[in-house]
Amino acid sequence: xxxxxxxxxxxxxxxxxxxxxxxxxxxxxxxxxxxxxxxxxxxxxxxxxxxxxxxxxxxxxxxxxxxxxxxxxxxxxxxxxxxxxxxxxxxxxxxxxxxxxxxxxxxxxxxxxxxxxxxxxx
Numbered sequence: 001x002x003x004x005x006x007x008x009x010x011x012x013x014x015x016x017x018x019x020x021x022x023x024x025x026x027x028x029x030x031x032x033x034x035x036x037x038x039x040x041x042x043x044x045x046x047x048x049x050x051x052x053x054x055x056x057x058x059x060x061x062x063x064x065x066x067x068x069x070x071x072x073x074x075x076x077x078x079x080x081x082x083x084x085x086x087x088x089x090x091x092x093x094x095x096x097x098x099x100x101x102x103x104x105x106x107x108x109x110x111x112x113x114x115x116x117x118x119x120x121x122x
Contacts, residue, residue: 046084047091049076051104054115060108063088 044052053069054061061069063085070076078084092113096103101118108114 044075046070046076046088047095047104050088050092050113051115054105054113060112060114062111063092063113066113 049070050066052075053066053073057069067078067085067088071078081087089111092105095105096107101116104116105113106116
């Protein structure tokens with residue numbers, strides 16, 4: 001039967017305990033964000049422009065169709081990204097995940113979004 005190998009005992013001396021770190025400054029209390037209709041420069045955000053396009057269309061749209069409609073109507077243009085429709089798709093899914101039933105958008109079909117019926121009533 002093999003014998004159990006044990007590690008040799010350490011010859012290091014015990015160190016004195018480290019001094020406690022100073023307390024971090026108190027964080028400011030988070031306030032609820034108020035939605036802005038437009039940015040300070042007068043331009044709509046990508047999601048706000050999507051709401052406007054979907055309201056005017058009245059039917060579910062793909063993100064590529066939304067981006068094209070936003071650009072032709074001048075609501076929002078990509079600042080140079082290669083795939084603005086993928087960015088919009090991701091932003092729509094994030095809003096759905098974060099806000100749940102209170103989100104402005106609803107997934108109508110695979111790859112298509114429409115406005116939330118509760119959002120249209122207000």
